[in-house]
Amino acid sequence: MSLLDRYLAREILLPFLAGLVFLTQILLATQILAQADVLLGAGVSALDLFRVAADLVPHFLGYVLPIAFLLGAVVGVGRLAEDRELVAVSAAGLSPARLARVPLVLGLAVAALALWLGLGLEPAGLRAARLRVNDLIRKNVTSDVRAGVFYEDLPGVTLYAESTRGGRWQHVLISDRTDPAAPLLALSEGGRLEPAGEGDDLRLVLDRGEVHREELRAEEYVAARYQRATITLGIGAALSDRNRLVGSPFELGPGEIAARARAARDPGEARRWWAFLHRRIAGPLAIVVFGLLAVPIAGSRRGGRAFGYAATLVAVVAYYAVLRLGEGLAQRGVLTVWLGPNLPNVVLALAGAAALLLMERRGAGAVR
Template sequence: MRLLHRYLAKEILLPFAAGLLFLTQVLLATQLLAQADVLFGSGVSLVDVGAVIVYLLPYFLGYVLPIAFLLGAVLGVGRLAEDREVVALGAAGFSPAFLVPVPLALGVAVAGVGLWLSLEAVPASLDAARVRLNEIVKHNVMNDVRPGTFYDQIPGYTLYAERVHGGLWENVLISDRSDPSAPVLALARGGRLEPLGAGEEMRLVLDDGEVHREQVDSDEYVLATFRRAGVVLGLGTALSDRNAVSRTGREGVAELRARAAEARAKGDVISARRAEGTLHRRIASALAVIPFALLAVPLGASRRAGRAFGVGATFLVVVGHYLLLRAGEVMAQRGALPPALALELPTLVLSALALALIAIQVHRGTGAVR
């Protein structure tokens, strides 16, 4: 029987690996196209693009692992049913339910990997991706300033350079409107932008120039000359609008629990539920593999089993899981159920459905697929 179990495991792992590779490639390609204006900008190298892909891989793997596993498990068992091997197993006196431990054992292992990805790897990798994309955006900004063209992509500032050579500017004009009550005009013979840390700031460095400042509500006018001046610019929306990862949750388990505890201490129950819901959603997404593993044999060993049926069944189960997950999130936010229970609603419902289908197969006995 061990030989049969190893045989089924091989039949499951091959389509699982193929599905995992295909779905991950699709998601990565979609993300790269969505960030094309950043990742294929003037200040980007192949190393930068490769680093972003590596950092985003755990995030996408967390999404596709359950789906790819369900597809692989249903197709693996379905292949046995399609070739009448499940019928031969029944003729030998074994119900299709005899196959359940194989996808279940594999599912538990995949769920463990998914939990590690969701709770540990993904927050760290998204934070690294955010920092790298921030650097890419900054280098793009440094290279986007064109000679003889006004550049106004930095909120509150307009930059103009008569000549640009390798990121160095000549005969520069800077209009600073970050403080509307005291606009500033700077003129300099040279200037440049420099990255500053991993946040949203850059340093504007000007050489040999003068600053004109006027108070809008008074007649005061200030003129000052300088040999070198440096100003820290906050890119703000110019950076966050381009960096989609900056809008993606990067908090780890400890941060989410601390945020929930702090919100409850302040009496902000809604924010506390939202933080707890985020944490338990990550756990629920990884544990989705368990009911998917239990459903593999009832769906794959069906009389209608086949590759087309396997793909269709996978789609329906994934949609059902998503709808139950959304319903659980709503109940958690409204306080109808504790977040830990509400977000595990898909796992509990689909597991109960799978166990019921397995029980039916056991009751029907060795003739379950005849």
């Protein structure tokens, strides 16, 4: 790598990393605020919040890496254009298009990183984040039970504890109406909530008490005493309503997406899954395309940094607009399932190549 290449790479990497950190922080803060009732609840510690944020980082990087790279490349090359260094390079006989080699090489490296994150770490991270948020909801339920106050936030369940300490309750009353045909009333000296296996349910553990159950259909009434009893509270729907991460298709790895596409009985549904799989691959490839666009945008700008920022925004908006169009055409069968998600990559790559060719023909006059 020549001295010029190393110099340009340094000029690109610094704003790229700064933009990467800044944009990722914004997305994390937005996600945390969107679920503030869960992530900032009474039962959540700083370590819990950090773990959820760390699990979400690979998912957010899939959105941030292309934008941050284009912004970094435009700012880096643009800084050389503002100081007339590109003019000096052109006057020395080096084509302005020659500078595209550095953003392209860096783009390939960043795209490989993004592909690894998107197909490997992102699904695992989202699954872990969803399970952690479910656990935090359970923790908040336990922490929200106050001594001497009826707790009715669990669907079909009313809970009362005379005293609470460290997640354990004394002198507990439970009214379970989840089965309207067989309402249950339980009294116990102590109790606590704990996860019921790896699912979305909670198990209520009661110590030394009695239970009363009325079978309305059989017109029977049952009462019994116990030393220890457990009641599974089916609150999966309640967790799903409060957890925004539930149902995200980005939890699926490439093999799982392909399996769903093969198992789909409707051809339209199969095309949607195949198009989604190719979208997961096309996203990282956009970084290389943005690397191709960086030099024409930065080298021809006349409005200073404002032009570079505006052009970056326009390129990103255009990319996602064409992406939506391509996905829709692929799902309807107009385009092949691989071409639809890659349509913005093809369009912007052709635009970048044409702009570089124009700069090549204009020579030193291409740089303003």
